[in-house]
Amino acid sequence: MPNLSFVSPTRNSPWGTYLSQIDAVEPYLGKLARWVETLRRPKRALIVDIPIELDNGTIAHFEGYRVQHSLTRGPGKGGVRYHPDVTLEEVMALSAWMTVKNAAVNLPYGGAKGGIRLDPKLLSTKELEKVTRRYTSEIGIIIGPTQDIPAPDVNTNGQIMAWMMDTYSMNVGATATGVVTGKPIPLGGSLGRVAATGRGVFVVGREAMRRLGVEMDGARVAVQGFGNVGSVAAKMFAANGAKIVAVQDHTGTILNEKGLDMTSLLDHVAQTGGVGGFKGADRIENEQFWDVKSDVLIPAALEGQITAERAKRVQTRVVLEGANGPTTPDGDAVLADRGIIVVPDVIANAGGVTVSYFEWVQDFSSFFWTEDEINVRLDKILIGAFKGIWDTSEQHKIPLRTAAFTVACTRVLQAREERGLYP
């Protein structure tokens, strides 16, 4: 039975996955469990119609969303996704994971996420700009530097954030740099934000490997998704002595048992748009990616990739979740049975939002930090948060995901209780 009338999740769909994670944490919330139902529903969900005139003169309508799952600990915060499969249910789950992620690393934010159902590859730059500006105006009634601060996610980037910032600023009649993060540097962006999520995946992965006694030098790493998150994570693992043995994106799956040459691969992707056709590797069938032997497997594409069936075949020691929600509840159960450690998304990919927080703080103070200052602070926050989650996992003998949810949901529900219910 769905818990809300406006979505119909299944057990392994994004919202179904999130709900099962909340079920798993409930026994560890003590007296705060009486508030847990607030986590099972978004505070606010906005669906917007985005009409634009296409380059050929016809009018197209796109469906967009901004969901604020929780504003209990601070303004909403979370990215905006452009993808043909975006749905309200998916954006709800992504917004809820932002609530948990922001609390897991103790950022003073709630959780939010946005998206537009479209295929950016089918739109011209001009059309993308029109969609972005209209979407920003439509969601302008609920976003703002102290209300809800969007950022990049799948298929969005600094240019999209620049258009969002400009549109919002024109609508309010003042330059509002703090309304989005992940902006270009000249518009109040932060050094280090582009690489921050991938960097965080590496830093958290390194901590997990240390705890598990997995040597970095020569470690075999397989990466699904070679966009902002996957490519930076792969580059950092390789730079620190690991071997990137397999990479998959929409253009194919490539394998090199000796380790892919990252510089050549990144050049190839910059020129061709994908890893397919890279000469320094063998091409394998996409489904074979899940059979590649690795020490660390990094899903860094979309949700629902590690199903029960794939989890049975995976040959790795650590699944390091660069993507949001890449493992289904059934996949998670199989991995746990097989003794494969999962470092959950809400800590593994929290580097991006952490530097987004730094960007927002810098915008408010109009005082900008060096890249070194950013990276030092980022690493410190992630290492400290990972330690707290690891210790909680050991204390209760629970998986890292449930431990991360325990730390995070306790913070959210404590704040909920202290704020009280009535306006």
Ligand SMILES: NC(=O)C1=CN([C@@H]2O[C@H](COP(=O)(O)OP(=O)(O)OC[C@H]3O[C@@H](n4cnc5c(N)ncnc54)[C@H](OP(=O)(O)O)[C@@H]3O)[C@@H](O)[C@H]2O)C=CC1
């Ligand atoms: N950007 C950020 O700061 C953050 C992102 N994340 C999460 O990380 C994940 C990746 O985001 P990001 O790197 O920004 O997105 P990008 O759009 O930069 O890259 C996504 C990558 O995944 C590939 N991909 C998509 N679908 C598949 C598939 N079915 N099989 C294989 N590869 C696929 C894409 O190929 P193609 O482009 O051709 O579709 C692309 O290489 C998402 O889950 C996102 O929510 C989490 C925290 C922060």
Ligand SMILES: O=C(O)CCC(=O)C(=O)O
């Ligand atoms: O940088 C941000 O604000 C959010 C990034 C994001 O969408 C995520 O962490 O999934």
